[in-house]
Structure formats: C-alpha cells, structure tokens
Amino acid sequence: MRRFRPAFLRILLGAAFALSGSLKLLQPSQEFLSIILGFKIVGGETARLLSVMLPWGEFVGGVFLALGLWAEPALVLLWTLNSLFIFSLGSSLARGIPLKDCGCFGKHFLLPVWATLLLDLGFWVAFLALWRLKDRSLSLDRAFQK
Amino acid sequence: MPRKKILVSALVLVACYASVEGLRFLTGPKGKFVMDRRMSSRAKGDLSAPLWIVEYIDFQCVTCGLASEVVREYLEKYPSKIYLQIRFRPLILTHEFALKSAIYAECAASQGKFWPFYEILFKRQKDWVSSSSPDDLFHSYAKEIGVNVKKLDACLRDEAVKKRVIAEKDEAMDLGVKGTPTFFMNGKMVVGLEALKGELEAAFPEKKEGGS
Numbered sequence: 001m002r003r004f005r006p007a008f009l010r011i012l013l014g015a016a017f018a019l020s021g022s023l024k025l026l027q028p029s030q031e032f033l034s035i036i037l038g039f040k041i042v043g044g045e046t047a048r049l050l051s052v053m054l055p056w057g058e059f060v061g062g063v064f065l066a067l068g069l070w071a072e073p074a075l076v077l078l079w080t081l082n083s084l085f086i087f088s089l090g091s092s093l094a095r096g097i098p099l100k101d102c103g104c105f106g107k108h109f110l111l112p113v114w115a116t117l118l119l120d121l122g123f124w125v126a127f128l129a130l131w132r133l134k135d136r137s138l139s140l141d142r143a144f145q146k
Numbered sequence: 147m148p149r150k151k152i153l154v155s156a157l158v159l160v161a162c163y164a165s166v167e168g169l170r171f172l173t174g175p176k177g178k179f180v181m182d183r184r185m186s187s188r189a190k191g192d193l194s195a196p197l198w199i200v201e202y203i204d205f206q207c208v209t210c211g212l213a214s215e216v217v218r219e220y221l222e223k224y225p226s227k228i229y230l231q232i233r234f235r236p237l238i239l240t241h242e243f244a245l246k247s248a249i250y251a252e253c254a255a256s257q258g259k260f261w262p263f264y265e266i267l268f269k270r271q272k273d274w275v276s277s278s279s280p281d282d283l284f285h286s287y288a289k290e291i292g293v294n295v296k297k298l299d300a301c302l303r304d305e306a307v308k309k310r311v312i313a314e315k316d317e318a319m320d321l322g323v324k325g326t327p328t329f330f331m332n333g334k335m336v337v338g339l340e341a342l343k344g345e346l347e348a349a350f351p352e353k354k355e356g357g358s
Contacts, residue, residue, distance in 0.1 A: 022165075022166065022169070025170070026166070026170060027322075027324065028322045028324075028335055028337070030335045030336060030337040030341065031325065031337050033337065034325075034340065034341050035338075037338065037340035037341055038338065040340075043340075059166065060162050064155075064158065069151075069154065070155065140151075140154065144148050
C-alpha cells in the first residue's frame with residue numbers, strides 16, 4: 001500500500017479540484033464573476049473570461065489528474081491555478097478586502113479566507129511533492145505506456 | 147503518441163462536458179426570467195426606458211443597501227433611460243429578519259409607501275438588524291413615513307401577503323438567484339455590486355467620462 005501513497009495523493013488532489021470546479025460550474029457563471037470582481041484584481045472582460053474558464057480548467061484538470069491521464073500537464077495546470085488562488089487570497093488579506101466568500105468551492109462549502117489560504121498552501125506543497133516524485137502508479141498514462 | 151490515448155482523452159473530455167451539462171439541466175435554474183409589469187408599486191422610472199433593471203434584494207443584506215445607492219444615483223441622472231423594479235429574495239436561512247422586513251415592505255407598498263420604506267430600511271439597517279425583535283422599529287419607521295398603522299397591522303396578519311413574498315422568493319430560486327443583490331438587466335443576470343457597477347458603466351459610458 002505504501003508504494004501507492006503518491007497515487008492516492010494525486011487522486012485526492014485531482015478529486016478536490018474536480019469537485020471545486022464542478023461546484024462552480026453548477027452555479028450561474030455570474031455568481032463566480034461577482035466573487036472574482038470582489039477580489040479587485042481584474043475587472044471587465046478579463047474577469048468575465050476567468051469566470052467561465054477557471055471552473056472548466058479546475059474540473060477538467062482535476063479529472064485528468066485523478067485519472068492519471070496526461071498527469072504532468074494536468075498537474076502543471078492545476079498548480080498554476082493553485083498559485084493564482086494563493087496570490088489572490090493573500091493579496092486580498094494583505095489589502096484588507098473583506099471577502100465573505102472566496103468562492104473556492106462554490107456556495108456549498110463556505111470557508112473563512114485564511115482557512116482557504118492554508119488549504120491552498122497545503123495543496124501547493126502536495127503539488128510540489130507530486131512533481132518531484134514523478135510517480136506513475138495507478139495512472140492511465142502508465143497503462144498506455146505498456 | 148498512441149492513438150488509443152488520444153481517443154480516451156477525447157472521451158474523457160466529452161464525458162466531463164456531458165456530466166456538467168447533465169447536472170446543470172437537473173439542478174440548474176428552472177424558470178425563465180420575465181418582466182412583471184404588474185409590480186408597479188415596487189417600480190420606479192419610465193416603462194418605455196431602454197434599460198430595465200429588476201433587482202432581487204434582501205433588506206438585511208448590507209451590499210443591497212450599497213447597491214440601492216448606486217442604482218438611485220443612475221436613476222436620478224437618467225430618469226428616462228432606466229426602469230427599476232424591486233423583487234424580494236429574502237435569505238431566510240442566514241438572515242433572521244429578512245422575511246419579516248420584506249413582508250413589512252410589501253404591506254407598505256400596498257399603501258403606496260414602498261419607496262420611502264425601502265429607503266428607511268436600508269438607511270437604518272444597523273439599528274433594526276441588531277435589535278432582538280425589530281417590529282417596534284418597523285412600526286416607528288412606518289409611522290414616520292405616513293403609513294396607516296391599522297391597515298399595516300391588518301396586512302401583516304394577512305397570510306396571503308406572507309405567501310406572496312415566499313412565492314416571490316421561490317420564483318427567484320427557480321431563476322437561480324442564490325444571493326443578493328442579484329439583478330436582471332434587460333433579462334441578463336448580474337450578481338453583486340461590482341458587476342452592477344461594471345454593467346452600468348458600460349450602459350452609460352458618458353457618466354464615467356463626465357467623472358460624476
């Protein structure tokens with residue numbers, strides 16, 4: 001079982017992002033747009049585009065990472081999104097923006113901003129570990145390599 | 147690159163899209179937004195205006211108060227270009243007095259006093275939200291703006307009014323209105339204060355350029 005630990009971590013991370021993306025996709029994109037605008041980092045068309053693209057990126061990237069299909073590109077995509085979330089949350093905390101909801105898990109799981117930031121930092125470390133381990137066990141990539 | 151892998155990747159992508167669309171169909175908004183011309187007691191502006199705004203509010207929501215100021219500013223500047231209609235979306239689970247305040251406002255509306263009551267509820271939001279039971283405050287506000295208190299009390303006892311407000315909330319939920327303030331600007335859903343400002347600035351670019 002021990003040798004499958006990296007695979008479990010990969011599946012867990014993928015599932016977390018797939019869940020987060022799907023919860024955002026199931027609410028009107030306007031809901032997520034209002035949250036993006038609340039961060040006061042981007043506005044207008046950029047915010048509108050992000051409100052549509054980000055949840056799909058999280059969902060599809062999460063599914064691919066969990067399946068271990070194109071796992072490395074999926075990991076890079078999610079790691080980049082994760083870094084963006086950390087930057088946005090950190091910057092909102094630093095600027096004292098009173099965010100009621102970071103919008104990270106749609107409207108279903110409301111976490112305080114600091115708790116979400118800690119969670120995202122944990123994810124960041126997990127991505128780093130996965131990147132360094134380059135483990136392919138329990139992945140479709142490995143099955144296609146054979 | 148193995149063809150099988152590409153094929154499986156394409157299948158996974160299709161499955162992702164289909165599952166989201168399927169869930170959206172099952173759990174998404176059921177209703178279709180329509181402008182209700184009968185709600186004249188809760189409307190302001192010119193019916194023939196090119197921009198129709200329907201605002202779903204909760205009187206206990208702080209952002210709704212801020213949004214009402216933004217909309218009022220635009221209405222004052224462009225009275226012939228905006229038609230505003232207010233609808234209730236009390237967030238009953240999180241706001242203790244959301245339903246009660248909406249019922250009072252509906253009763254004030256039945257006496258043609260919706261707008262002054264709307265203004266006073268947002269202006270003094272902090273006072274009544276922090277009280278243990280806001281009925282006395284609501285009554286004093288009603289008196290202050292000239293509402294007939296006897297008629298108001300009769301209206302408050304009328305179960306049909308409460309049912310009407312709850313039906314309006316349910317209708318909002320069917321439309322996918324989960325939070326407040328949510329606007330429908332010529333039918334397009336706009337959520338939150340920042341998005342509202344963006345849409346209004348886009349609709350009236352001259353106001354931003356004028357710097358007022």
